[in-house]
Amino acid sequence: MNLFFLFLIFFYIGLFAIGGGLVAATFMQQVLVEKYALISAEKFYSMLAISESTPGPIGINLATYIGTELYGPIGGIVTTLGEVLPSFIVIIAIARFFAHFQDKPAVKSVFATLRPATSGMVLIALIQVFSIAILNPLDTITSPLNAVKWPSLAFYAVCLAVLFLTKLHPVFIVVVGAVFGVLFL
Known part of the structure; x- marks a missing residue:
């Protein structure tokens, strides 16, 4: 896997991880551990624990840690930019146009739907971290x-x-x- 593809993975995660760092961590786990097997589940959850223990946003800390672990400092920069850039673009766009459409029923409906979906993603991350930390592997x-x-x-x-x-x-x-x-x- 090259750095550009790693950037695209983290751009995707940053774009769709609505709800914070634990949602981003869930996406990272699904993509990096389950889909591409870039790191083991054990290593991922160790990295997650360290990222939660360090100051700053968990998702960005984890992205930087994973990138640095895989490709050194350049990898850390690439994954961090991939994680942060979508939010930056979306926030700029929303700030520009939000006042014009914030009271529309469709916008209110989208936000009402995102709240429970985000809560569910956080719950999944909680269950996954808890099971790795407290339960022994089945084998x-x-x-x-x-x-x-x-x-x-x-x-x-x-x-x-x-x-x-x-x-x-x-x-x-x-x-x-x-x-x-x-x-x-």
């Missing part, structure tokens, strides 16, 4: 007790309890999660 399961990564599940439960029962900022949970992942997984 490694020897018993029902072996189906779950118990340290990961326990850590998840503790983090969830801390988030709901304290006023600790979620950034601290992300940092502790990154350290946990590096040290114990």
